[in-house]
Amino acid sequence: QQQVKQSPQSLIVQKGGISIINCAYENTAFDYFPWYQQFPGKGPALLIAIRPDVSEKKEGRFTISFNKSAKQFSLHIMDSQPGDSATYFCAAFDYTGKLIFGQGTTLQVKP
């Protein structure tokens, strides 16, 4: 019940293309769903986050789509750039402050 399942494990996209990463969760007590971007040797940095009362949130080229009934959410990176090449983690957050991370997706954007 505490798991967050993320797919795909790795993704290769051409520059300018759309990168899509999916996550699913089981625990309905989760109430905040952030996405993190991590570069090698660095800590994760918050990219964008959504609460379950909203179905979509957009910030620049990054959009989260949230389907509460299906318990799924996804990250869309529009106009992907080589600088977006990194590992992306979805996560789910409960009222205790604990973050449960997905397995991660390594994104490579080819020039």
Next chain:
Amino acid sequence: GAVVSQHPSRVICKSGTSVKIECRSLDFQATTMFWYRQFPKQSLMLMATSNEGSKATYEQGVEKDKFLINHASLTLSTLTVTSAHPEDSSFYICSAWEAKADTEQFFGPGTRLTVL
């Protein structure tokens, strides 16, 4: 966003020695700090939750006597890896959270521990 620092950023030690890693929230008071471990090409695994002034809560499978956590103030938590062994080599990341403000967790830059 808020800034969280970790020191050292990288440490190499001999097997059997102890290593202390500091995590500081620089511009806000963190009621809770979390410690994660990340092995190469894997996700972050929560090790323990640390509340200021109280004992840390460890996740299942994490040895509390091996990974000593102290959260003496609202801006500082320390993780001490005692009697380190090569299998303890990993990337250790802390995060800080201010529960009252219902804000996100802010992550430190991580500490790379290599045990020879």
